[in-house]
Amino acid sequence: MPEGDTVWQAAKRLHEALAGKVLTRSDFRVPKYATVDLTGRTVLNTAPRGKHLLTRFEGGLTLHTHLRMEGAWKVFGTGERWRGGPAHQIRAILGTADRTAVGYRLQVMELLRTGEEERVVGHLGPDLLGPGWNPERALANLLADPSRPLGEALLDQRNLAGIGNIYKSELCFLLGVTPWLPVGALPEERAAQLPAVAKKLLEANRDRPVRRTTGLHRHDLFVYGRAPRPCLRCHTPVRVADQGDGSQERPTYWCPTCQSGPAPAPGASRQWREHHPRRPTPGRPSPPRAH
Template identity: 50%
Template sequence: MPEGDTVWLAARRLDDAMSGHHLTASDFRIPSLATVDLAGRRVSQVRSYGKHLLFRLEDDLTLHTHFRMQGTWHLYRPGRPWHGGPEWEIRAVLSTADWQAVGYRIPVIELIPTAEESSVVGHLGPDILEPDVDIDDVVRRLEQESDRAIGDAMLDQTIVAGFGLIYVSEGLFLHGVSPRTPVRDVPNLTRLVDRTRRLMAANRERGAQTSTGSLREQHYVYGRAKRPCRRCGTSIRFGRQRSGRYERDAYWCPHCQPG
């Protein structure tokens, strides 16, 4: 699943390619937008908020997309072959004179007034990748959920936006705390949040999600169920935990992350 850093990088690449330029064509392959034509509109900004992507167009119009599990935007020079997937998985194509942005498998794609962006991102917690994110505020929000498992609370986008399973798994490993530990029992939440944020920030520019510092052995626990812990050799555990409406995955080393 794309995490905040993936969406941040997608937004930055789209922003670099398209901001300030006029759309020469738009092609939406979903019923709700099938008749929409954005040709002639200038792209003013492309921004991410958590895992949401916002294309801001002139005249108070925002194209809001969310990748969920599989979505992605690809950028191509006009005339170059597209290779993001089969044709039928394309949901939208936005063209400028120099670039074509092709959205594959994007489940959420809608046009809203820019002034009403809060209707799609207003329920979210602080965006963890904002340069001036208030870490103390994020910690306070977590502390308000003191009975919940930390691995669940950090993934709740209404508490803090942008974290996904990879970084929460890795951040908790580095902190030496099991994802099932109640928030109230986690020592030094500030350090946990800040380190997990820095893991994401370090990776976002290179588009690789490594927490070990190595691109060959990218993760300590994420995606490594039943394989030996890189620190102690214990078999990595994988489990699901129910939390309200959700069932969340978790990876952890039972030796390095007791509790």
């Protein structure tokens, strides 16, 4: 699942490559839109909304895409070899006189009227990287279900949009609590800090090629992907366990010393397992988590 900063970067690339230009090529390689041709239309803009991408064209049309786990938009210059995967993984091609945007492995792709965009993104909470960011509303959404584990609440895009599994783990570490702590048990002072810290993390990384949360020269992330290596603060081995509502489990990292709150004990849960250290890939609705 991409993080909000990854989607923001993808939107920026698409916007800079296509906005204000006329399409000279339009190719949608999915049965539903196989006969649709947008050639001759001007691309107006591409905007991110949480983890969704909205590419708008003259005539009141919007292409809504979502990268999910493996999707990607790549932009190539004239004559440049396409390097995003094999041809059978291409789902969309939008070309202008000097740039071509190619969508690989897009599991969500939908053409709709621009006036109907709220149908696909209206369920989202305040966007951490959007112009309508509202920290008070985001916090109220999170606290609306006080018994829900913090990690699950942070991933629910209906509460606030943009946090993925990496930022979930890193944000909980910075707040000093485990992702299994019920939202209602979050100390008042830390709850008040949460929206600002989350926004700061995403804003600091939206223009970076490598995501960093630590401010340290040799280490990019505090806990994500570090199990069973030592915590950067206290040197306790970082732990990892699956967390989820049963529909989709996600590896969740935490330091048992630096973070207070409930957590699976090593070996006590079938969900718990150590993951080999793996560098996360830099940078989607099934209830109860909405994307």
